[in-house]
Amino acid sequence: MSRFLSVIPVDTARTILLGLARKTAGKTIPLADSLGYVLSADIISDIDIPGFDRSTVDGYAVCAADTIGAGESIPVMLSLSGRVEMGDEPSGSVSPGTCMYIPTGAFLPPGADAVVMVEYSEEMGNDVFISKPVAVGENIVFRGEDFSSQKPALHAGTRISSRGMGVLAACGKSEVPVSEKPLVAIISTGNEIVSVSDVPKAGQIRDVNTYLCAGFVEESGGIPISIGIVRDDRPALEDALFKAVSQADIVLISGGSSKGERDMCADIIAEKGELLVHGIALSPGKPTIIGKIQDKPVIGLPGHPASAYVVLHALVRDLIHTMTGEVSQPVRISGVLTSPVPSAKGREDYIRIMQSDDNITPVFGKSGLTNTLAMSDGLLCIPADTEGYEKETRVFAEIWRNS
Numbered sequence: 001m002s003r004f005l006s007v008i009p010v011d012t013a014r015t016i017l018l019g020l021a022r023k024t025a026g027k028t029i030p031l032a033d034s035l036g037y038v039l040s041a042d043i044i045s046d047i048d049i050p051g052f053d054r055s056t057v058d059g060y061a062v063c064a065a066d067t068i069g070a071g072e073s074i075p076v077m078l079s080l081s082g083r084v085e086m087g088d089e090p091s092g093s094v095s096p097g098t099c100m101y102i103p104t105g106a107f108l109p110p111g112a113d114a115v116v117m118v119e120y121s122e123e124m125g126n127d128v129f130i131s132k133p134v135a136v137g138e139n140i141v142f143r144g145e146d147f148s149s150q151k152p153a154l155h156a157g158t159r160i161s162s163r164g165m166g167v168l169a170a171c172g173k174s175e176v177p178v179s180e181k182p183l184v185a186i187i188s189t190g191n192e193i194v195s196v197s198d199v200p201k202a203g204q205i206r207d208v209n210t211y212l213c214a215g216f217v218e219e220s221g222g223i224p225i226s227i228g229i230v231r232d233d234r235p236a237l238e239d240a241l242f243k244a245v246s247q248a249d250i251v252l253i254s255g256g257s258s259k260g261e262r263d264m265c266a267d268i269i270a271e272k273g274e275l276l277v278h279g280i281a282l283s284p285g286k287p288t289i290i291g292k293i294q295d296k297p298v299i300g301l302p303g304h305p306a307s308a309y310v311v312l313h314a315l316v317r318d319l320i321h322t323m324t325g326e327v328s329q330p331v332r333i334s335g336v337l338t339s340p341v342p343s344a345k346g347r348e349d350y351i352r353i354m355q356s357d358d359n360i361t362p363v364f365g366k367s368g369l370t371n372t373l374a375m376s377d378g379l380l381c382i383p384a385d386t387e388g389y390e391k392e393t394r395v396f397a398e399i400w401r402n403s
C-alpha cells in the first residue's frame with residue numbers, strides 16, 4: 001500500500017459525503033422548545049395578520065381627502081365622532097368632516113382611510129384641529145399585510161431563530177413541525193491526548209477536538225455525543241467506533257487520519273465498513289477520511305484543531321444540513337486584502353482572516369496552533385484553480401457564524 005495519500009478534489013469529496021446523508025425523521029415539538037431546529041414543512045398562518053386594518057400610531061382616524069391643505073397656520077377642523085377602544089371593534093364610523101380618536105394598534109373604524117398622528121392635531125371639545133395632511137393609507141397596517149393565511153410565513157428548511165419563534169407565535173403555531181437533529185458521535189484519538197481537567201505531563205496535550213467538534217455540531221444543528229479519548233490502540237479504536245456507530249447518525253473521529261505508523265483509522269474503517277476517501281485536495285485538512293460503517297457516515301478529521309475546523313467547515317456542516325433539510329447560505333463579507341495570499345494550484349486553500357472595516361487581513365499561523373482560531377473572524381477560500389491573490393484584491397470571505 002502507498003505511503004502517500006491520493007487526494008481527490010473537495011467537490012468530489014463533498015458529493016461522496018452527501019451521498020451518505022440520510023434525512024432525519026420529522027417530529028412535532030412545542031414552540032417553546034423549537035429554537036435551533038429546522039422546519040420540516042412550510043408554515044402558513046391560520047389567520048390573516050393583522051386580522052383587521054390597524055393604526056400604527058396614536059391619533060385620529062380620518063378621511064384623507066378632508067386633510068388636503070391642512071397646515072400649522074390654517075388647520076382643518078373635523079368633528080370628533082367618538083373613540084376607538086383598544087381590543088374592541090369600533091362602536092362608530094368616520095364620514096367626511098368627522099374623525100375618531102384611535103390608539104396605536106387599534107381597529108381602524110369603517111369609513112376612515114388614514115390616521116393623523118396625535119402630534120399634528122389638537123382636540124378642543126368636540127372639535128379636532130389637524131395641522132398636517134395625510135395620504136390614503138398613511139399610518140395604517142392593512143389586514144393580512146404582515147402575513148396572509150394564503151402564503152407561507154416561513155419555509156421548510158429554515159432554522160428556527162428567536163425571530164422565527166416570534167413569527168411562529170404570531171401564526172398560532174403552539175406546536176411546530178421540525179426535523180430531528182442528527183446525533184453526532186465524537187471520538188478523539190492519540191496517546192498524547194489527556195482530558196481538559198488534567199494537567200498535561202511532558203509530551204501530553206489537552207483534548208481540544210472533542211469540544212471544538214461538539215460546539216460546531218451544535219452550531220450546525222446536530223446533537224453531539226462525546227465518546228471520549230481513545231489511545232492509538234486497535235482494539236480500543238474498534239470498540240470506540242462500534243459504540244459511536246451504534247449510538248449516532250454521524251461519527252467524527254479526530255487524529256490518526258493520515259498514513260503514519262499510529263494512523264489506524266482508515267484501516268479500521270475499511271475493515272469494518274467501507275473506505276471511500278482518504279486524502280482531499282484541501283489545505284489545511286489534507287489527511288481527511290470519508291467512509292461508512294453500517295451505512296453511517298464516518299469522517300476522520302486531522303488531529304490539528306485548526307485543520308479539523310476547516311474540514312468541519314468545508315464538509316461536515318453540509319452533511320448535517322443535508323440530514324436536517326436546512327437550507328442556508330454561508331455568511332459572506334467582502335473586503336480588500338491587506339497582504340498577498342499565496343496558494344498552490346490544484347488544492348483548495350482555506351486561510352483564516354481578520355476583518356476590520358473594508359480590510360481583510362490573512363492570519364498566517366502554523367497548522368498546529370490553535371490561537372489563529374481565537375483571533376480570526378472567518379475563512380477565505382482560495383479555489384483549486386487559483387494561484388493565490390495579490391495584495392489589495394477584493395475578496396469574499398466567510399465569517400464564523402454562531403448558529
Ligand code: AMP
Pocket residue numbers: 188189190192193205206207208209210254255256257258301302303304305368
Ligand atoms: P494526528 O492527526 O493524530 O497525527 O495529530 C496531529 C496533531 O494534532 C498532533 O500534534 C496531535 O497531538 C494533535 N491532536 C490530535 N488530536 C488532538 C485533540 N483531540 N486535541 C488537540 N490536539 C490534537
Ligand code: MG
Pocket residue numbers: 189190191255256262303
Ligand atoms: Mg495521533
